[in-house]
Amino acid sequence: MPSVPSQAKQAGPDSGQADRFSNAFNPAFSFIVDAALDYVDLDSGSDEDGFDLSLRILEVASQAWVDPSAWAYFVGAAEEEGLNIEEAAVHYVGLGSQTTLRAGRFFIDFGKQMQTHVHELRTLERPLALRAYLGDEVKGDGVQYDQWAAVGDKSALRWSLGVFANLLPEEAAYPVADVALEIDERKDLGDLNFTGRVTAFRDVSENGTLQLGASARIIPEYTVLDEVNDLSEAELGNEVFGVDLTYGWIDDTGQRRWTLGVEALANSGDIELSVLDPDGTPANGDESLNVKDETVFGFYGFLDYAWSKYRSAGVQYSRATLSDAAETELSEIELYTTRWLSEYHRLRLVGVWSNDDTADEDSYRVALQYTAIIGSHGHGINW
Amino acid sequence: MIQALLFIASAAGIGTAPGASAVAFVLPSEERVRVLATIPDLAGFVREIGGERVDVDSISRGKEDLHSVTARPSSLVAMSRADMFVEVGLSLEIAFVPGLLHSCRNARVQPGSPGFVSVAQGWTVSKAPAVLSRQAGDVHPQGNPHINLDPRAGLHMATQVYEGLVRVDPGSKALYDARFEGLVLRLKQAQTRWSAMAEDWKGRKVATYHSEYDYLIEAYGLESVGTLESKPGIPPTPKHLSELVANMKSGGCDAILSAQWSNNDTLARVSEAAGVQAVVLPNQCAGMKGADDWVGMMDLIHDRLEQAFAKSAATK
Numbered sequence: 001m002p003s004v005p006s007q008a009k010q011a012g013p014d015s016g017q018a019d020r021f022s023n024a025f026n027p028a029f030s031f032i033v034d035a036a037l038d039y040v041d042l043d044s045g046s047d048e049d050g051f052d053l054s055l056r057i058l059e060v061a062s063q064a065w066v067d068p069s070a071w072a073y074f075v076g077a078a079e080e081e082g083l084n085i086e087e088a089a090v091h092y093v094g095l096g097s098q099t100t101l102r103a104g105r106f107f108i109d110f111g112k113q114m115q116t117h118v119h120e121l122r123t124l125e126r127p128l129a130l131r132a133y134l135g136d137e138v139k140g141d142g143v144q145y146d147q148w149a150a151v152g153d154k155s156a157l158r159w160s161l162g163v164f165a166n167l168l169p170e171e172a173a174y175p176v177a178d179v180a181l182e183i184d185e186r187k188d189l190g191d192l193n194f195t196g197r198v199t200a201f202r203d204v205s206e207n208g209t210l211q212l213g214a215s216a217r218i219i220p221e222y223t224v225l226d227e228v229n230d231l232s233e234a235e236l237g238n239e240v241f242g243v244d245l246t247y248g249w250i251d252d253t254g255q256r257r258w259t260l261g262v263e264a265l266a267n268s269g270d271i272e273l274s275v276l277d278p279d280g281t282p283a284n285g286d287e288s289l290n291v292k293d294e295t296v297f298g299f300y301g302f303l304d305y306a307w308s309k310y311r312s313a314g315v316q317y318s319r320a321t322l323s324d325a326a327e328t329e330l331s332e333i334e335l336y337t338t339r340w341l342s343e344y345h346r347l348r349l350v351g352v353w354s355n356d357d358t359a360d361e362d363s364y365r366v367a368l369q370y371t372a373i374i375g376s377h378g379h380g381i382n383w
Numbered sequence: 384m385i386q387a388l389l390f391i392a393s394a395a396g397i398g399t400a401p402g403a404s405a406v407a408f409v410l411p412s413e414e415r416v417r418v419l420a421t422i423p424d425l426a427g428f429v430r431e432i433g434g435e436r437v438d439v440d441s442i443s444r445g446k447e448d449l450h451s452v453t454a455r456p457s458s459l460v461a462m463s464r465a466d467m468f469v470e471v472g473l474s475l476e477i478a479f480v481p482g483l484l485h486s487c488r489n490a491r492v493q494p495g496s497p498g499f500v501s502v503a504q505g506w507t508v509s510k511a512p513a514v515l516s517r518q519a520g521d522v523h524p525q526g527n528p529h530i531n532l533d534p535r536a537g538l539h540m541a542t543q544v545y546e547g548l549v550r551v552d553p554g555s556k557a558l559y560d561a562r563f564e565g566l567v568l569r570l571k572q573a574q575t576r577w578s579a580m581a582e583d584w585k586g587r588k589v590a591t592y593h594s595e596y597d598y599l600i601e602a603y604g605l606e607s608v609g610t611l612e613s614k615p616g617i618p619p620t621p622k623h624l625s626e627l628v629a630n631m632k633s634g635g636c637d638a639i640l641s642a643q644w645s646n647n648d649t650l651a652r653v654s655e656a657a658g659v660q661a662v663v664l665p666n667q668c669a670g671m672k673g674a675d676d677w678v679g680m681m682d683l684i685h686d687r688l689e690q691a692f693a694k695s696a697a698t699k
Contacts, residue, residue, distance in 0.1 A: 098463065098488045148486070150460040203457045206444070252670075253644040254447035308647070309451050310618050342617045343521055381459065381486050 027064030030375030032057060034119040038367035056369075057119050059086070063376075069094025072104075075117070086117070086139060099147040108138045108167060109146070109160045109197045110215040111244045111263050112382065119371050122304055124350045128318035128332040129298030133240045133267040134217060135169025140193065148383075155202035158383050162195035167219055176324040177273040179289070180225045191221040199383055204247075211246040213383075219269075226275055229287040236270035236291060255308050262301040269293065271323040296321040313337040329357035345372040410466060416552050419461045419492075420469040421476045422449065423669035424531045425502060427676040428544040429469060431566050436555050437548070442479065445670030448593075448644040449529075450521070450616065454479040459486060467551045468492035469544060472501030473508060473528030491551075500547035502540040506530055509601055510594075521616025531667065533598030534577050534681055537570045573678045580685050587692055588636045590627065590659070592645035595666050599684065608636045611645075611653060619649050631657040637695035638688070642666035662691045 034057035042049055060083070063073035074088040089104030107115045113126055114134060126136060142164030151157050166183045183193070199213035216239065223234045244263035250256070272292035279286055298320030306312035315335050322328040336350040348369040355362050410416060418439040420426040426441035433439065440461055443452045449471075462468065462483045470476050484493060491498040508526030515524055530536045545563045549556050585604035589596075592611045600607050608631055613623040630636075636659045641650050646663050654661040664684050665674040674680035 093488065098486070150463055153460055154455075154457040156456045156459055201456045203455050209455055250453055252444060252446040254451055254453060255644055255647075309448070340618075344517060381454075381482055 025064070027062045028376035029060070029062045030373065031061070032059040032119055032371065032373050034059075034369065034371045036124070036367045036369045038365055041364045043361040043363050057117070059117065059119070066090065086137075097147065098149065099145065102144045102146070103142075105139055105141045106144070108134075108140060108164070108195045108217060109144060109162060109383070110134065110138070110195060110217055110240075111197075111213065111242050112211075112246055112261060113263075114138060115382070122302070122312075122314060122338070123316050123334050123336055124348070124352065124367055124369055125334075127263075127300035127302075127316060128330060128354075129263070129265050129300050129320040130318075131173035132298060132320040132322060132330065133265050133296075136171070136173050138167055138169060138217070140164030140167045142193075144195070146383075151200070151202075155200055157198070157200045159198045160196065160383075164193040164195070167193040167195070167217055168222060174320075174322055174330070176271070176322055177275055178226070178228065179273055179275065180227065182223045182225055183219070183221070184223070187221065193220070194218040197383075199244075201383075207249050207251065209248045211244075211248075213242075213244045215242045215244070216240070224273055224289060224291065226287070226289060228282050229275060229277070230283070231275070231287060231289045233289045233291050238267070238269035238271055241266045241268070255306075257304075257306040257312075259304040259314075260302070262299065264297070264299040265320075266295055266297055267323060268295040271296070272325065273323070274325050294323050296323050296327065310340040311338070326358055328359070331355045331357065344374070345370070410552050410554070412554055416467060416548065416555075417461075417465050418467045418469065418548075419458070419465040421452075421471060421480060422531060422667045424667055424677045424680065425469045425471070425540065425544065427668055428541045428566070429467075429548070431676070432541065432545050432559055432562050433548055433555075434558065434562055436552070436558055441669070442476075442483075443667060445665070445667055445674070446643045447667075448642070449475055449667065450478055452476070452479045454483050459483060462487035462492065463489050465489060465492050465498065467498040467500060467547055469500040469502065469547065471528060471531055472503035473525045473530070474523045475503075475528035497550040498547070500543055502543040503528065503530055504543060506536065506539055509597060520612070520614025522614075527594060527597050529595045529666075530598060531677070532596055532684075534574065534602050534685075536598070537574070537677055537681070538567060540677075541566055541570060569678060573681065577681060577685050580689055584688070584692060587638075587695075588634070590631060590636055590639045590653075592639070592641040592650060595642055596640050596664070608634065611639075611649060624649070624653055628653060628657045631659055638662045638691040640664055643670055660691060660694060662687055664688075 035055045037053045039051050040049055058078040059075060060078065061073065061075045063071065065071045070090055070092045072090040075086040076083040077086050085105060087106045089102050089106045092101040095101060109115055113121060113130060118126065118137065142162055144160055144162035146158060146160035148156050148158035168181050168183055195217050197213060197215040199211060201209060201211035204210045219238045222236050222238065223232055224236060225232045242263050242265045246261040249258040270291050270293055272294040274290045275287055276290050277287045300316060300318035302314055302316035304312060304314035313336065317333050319331040322330065332352060332354045334350060334352045336348055338346055338348045340346045350367045350369060352365040353362065415438040416433060416436060418429045418437050420429060420439060420441045422443050423441045423445050426439045429437055429439040442454060442458045443449060470480055490496060493499060511526035512519060512522045545559060548559050581603040586606055588606045588608050589600065590608040590610065594610055594615050609627045611619045611624065611627065613620050636657065639650065639654055639659055639661045641661055641663050643663060650661050664687055665671045665680050668674050668677055668680045671683060673683045
């Protein structure tokens with residue numbers, strides 16, 4: 001009878017990793033390269049016109065089960081300064097029913113496009129209205145509870161509630177004044193930041209699926225800082241609400257697809273910020289911060305057609321009113337065509353026309369984007 | 384409203400976490416066994432063995448590329464309620480099964496549970512790659528997963544389904560035994576019929592769009608001239624296609640085999656350039672007239688191949 005090593009005897013055959021140098025339980029790893037060659041033509045004749053070639057994203061990700069009731073992942077983005085932790089979270093699924101408790105740092109559950117990373121979008125950038133009201137991407141350190149339930153045989157309803165330390169965008173895509181926004185590190189329970197989303201999707205025919213959703217992101221208290229003039233205004237609040245609709249149609253062979261999506265957004269609260277400086281000379285003591293309670297609206301809509309699993313094209317239109325004193329109206333049209341060279345890398349040709357209605361200025365951007373997905377990479381259901 | 388919906392979820396018997404230990408579920412005798420299968424072929428076996436005792440549905444509808452099926456909301460709902468889930472396995476359904484299994488939170492159908500059936504289990508696979516690299520294309524680590532298109536695989540798949548039904552519903556074993564016996568007889572008769580039809584097919588030359596029909600080719604000793612895809616899952620390139628056409632012209636080819644999802648302009652252009660007929664075959668049940676169940680689908684495949692080889696011989 002063959003002898004069993006003493007360590008194995010102690011551990012037992014089902015006890016998992018017994019040797020700290022074993023690699024049998026390694027998590028899955030992947031990385032993503034996203035690069036673009038683009039040309040920008042700004043109406044204002046800025047020196048930012050011209051060509052650029054940039055590695056937009058080098059993303060490293062890893063995921064694995066912790067034990068039968070939890071799995072964890074992290075997504076890091078390589079930057080000049082080092083590795084920026086985009087997401088690092090644990091999903092606990094041991095509460096029973098179709099619930100998930102998620103804790104760590106992760107993208108907020110808002111609409112259909114804020115949960116995903118930029119390279120996963122069907123367009124080059126997130127829609128203008130989302131960038132204007134929420135930021136290029138919004139991730140936070142927090143906790144989220146979500147649950148889904150079947151409604152009849154053809155529908156699923158899901159809801160989520162998230163609590164975060166800070167959901168201000170790291171860098172405002174459209175700053176309305178030369179000020180900084182801050183949230184106190186320590187705060188009362190009611191001043192934590194919140195997200196909520198309710199969504200339902202359903203088979204509406206043999207080939208069609210319809211999804212409806214409503215989302216909210218609430219920042220109960222933040223502070224505006226004008227460091228130049230040494231001014232600040234505290235106890236300000238901001239809420240963004242959105243409702244979205246997505247319709248998808250797939251032919252019988254699964255090759256041809258139409259996807260139509262819209263999301264309407266309202267940005268509300270103490271958001272109209274301006275620095276009043278009667279004599280135009282900064283930091284001489286006559287400046288004041290002007291904050292108004294305001295609600296502005298924006299939306300985006302897209303139509304995407306894939307005529308095979310490797311080729312698609314589409315158009316996206318987005319419009320948003322900024323919360324500056326002039327209530328600047330911005331709009332953006334993006335036309336794109338995507339060619340998957342295989343399941344693992346793609347080329348995308350994009351044309352973007354942006355318009356500032358208030359200043360009557362146009363700008364154009366043409367880009368060739370290349371994205372490669374290397375290693376284990378997959379997503380669950382996009383709620 | 385939310386409370387009411389949550390109640391519905393609880394009443395549906397939702398299990399605990401994926402990966403949890405196997406749990407014995409006892410089905411009340413008056414309740415039908417709810418089964419979800421990935422493809423109509425497997426749903427058909429469940430229906431034939433389970434009869435009125437089972438309530439079965441399929442995720443794919445019959446015409447899709449099985450590597451890129453999109454699951455619908457109803458698939459998620461059905462998965463969350465299923466007593467048994469049946470897949471081909473070998474990563475064939477990797478595009479849609481892992482996400483559904485993960486999100487449904489139904490412990491009864493998680494891998495390792497009595498209600499999880501992978502019909503490829505125990506099957507001797509073909510073309511398992513010796514080296515795993517994407518340089519070889521979208522290869523499947525465990526080997527070619529299209530075993531539902533192997534005329535020799537019917538009995539193996541049916542046996543896996545039968546054993547799964549007995550595991551989740553042992554109280555109905557007598558019913559399953561009787562129906563399974565009838566199915567085995569039908570499968571054996573069909574295999575004898577197909578073997579007779581294919582007696583002189585050995586050495587016939589075929590090209591395929593994707594490596595779906597490799598088991599069929601292997602079963603009858605057909606000769607593969609190549610695939611339109613340059614590597615599995617990699618779209619055709621002009622250089623590769625021109626080499627393939629040249630090979631077909633110089634070495635001969637009786638037919639180009641394609642599924643409905645790959646019956647496209649590229650196939651038509653290659654067929655015309657090489658002067659070789661394109662033959663569209665089912666890649667799963669329910670997508671073509673006559674392919675209502677697995678035996679019917681295999682009958683249709685054999686009929687079309689027989690006609691194609693006869694036509695090719697007549698033009699030589």
